[in-house]
Amino acid sequence: MDFLNLSLNDDEWGDLMFGESAPLALPPDLLQTNWCGSSGKSLAAQTVAFYQLIKHSYEQHAGLPIKNVKLLDFGCGWGRIIRLFLKDIVPEQIYGCDVDRDILQWCQSIPGNFTVSEPRPKTLPFSTTFDLIYAFSVFTHLGKETHMDCLRALHAGLRVGGILIVTVRPREFISSRGIELRNLPDHEIDNLLGRFDDGQYVHIPYVMEPVRGEIPYGDTAIPEQYILNHWQLFFDVIDFSPFLADPMQISVILRKKQ
Ligand SMILES: C[S@@+](CC[C@H](N)C(=O)[O-])C[C@H]1O[C@@H](n2cnc3c(N)ncnc32)[C@H](O)[C@@H]1O
Secondary structure, three states: OOOOOOOOOHHHHHHHHHOOOOOOOOOOHHHHHHHHOOOHHHHHHHHHHHHHHHHHHHHHHHOOOHHHOOEEEEOOOOOOOHHHHHHOOOHHHEEEEEOOHHHHHHHOOOOOEEEEOOOOOOOOOOOOOEEEEEEOOOOOOEOHHHHHHHHHHHHHHEEEEEEEEEEEOOOHHHHOOOOOOOOOOHHHHHHHHHHHHOOOOEEEEOOOOOEOOEOOEEEEEOOHHHHHHHHHHOEEEEEEEEOOOOOOOEEEEEEEOO
């Protein structure tokens, strides 16, 4: 199916791709919610908003049109975001990877290149270099060593000057004590807030098997100061911008250093 020549604006395109007659298979609502925190129309609106943020950020900060981009969705899940790029680029430019083999089944009907990746990767699972990589709500979960492994692999997989966009949690993720943190006692929340305000990496691991000595996944909040101190070894930090469609995600826009 060729979506490139559809003359739809982004909202109409989102309505088509997430509507009742979506041309590519969508997971059931429960799976959408388990994976992304919501489903249906509200998830569709948030997805279109992030898709637009990625396109505009790339065109603004790389100074190049999106139509020429080789694009990777890192931690793509069921491919909810990357499928929207079929309106802008050909399947040969579309890539996605995830550690979860089962969720990747939902990407099988999406034209593009999808494969499984390592939880603590040394390299990306593709032998190509990308112009643009994004990771939505992936660095909101990674253990500290795991996040550094992923960051190094992403850096190695980007061309020099390429753009990386990841989302991280704001301080309010801890202070508002959402569903993920509601069972923690007050003193633990105060402790996490103190660490966040001190610029430290905050991670509450899930109960799961460690990988090379670290539980790779849980709930994570990375303060701006930590990013400025540690990520600038590899990347220029271009911008931190609140993501209006989801106040619990902040977009960090980075450019690979020379
Ligand atoms: C909250 S979900 C978000 C999925 C997708 N980015 C989206 O917004 O629809 C987090 C995703 O990150 C994947 N993930 C977890 N650890 C990862 C890792 N070390 N490398 C790549 N993906 C990972 C999970 O399997 C899951 O699909």
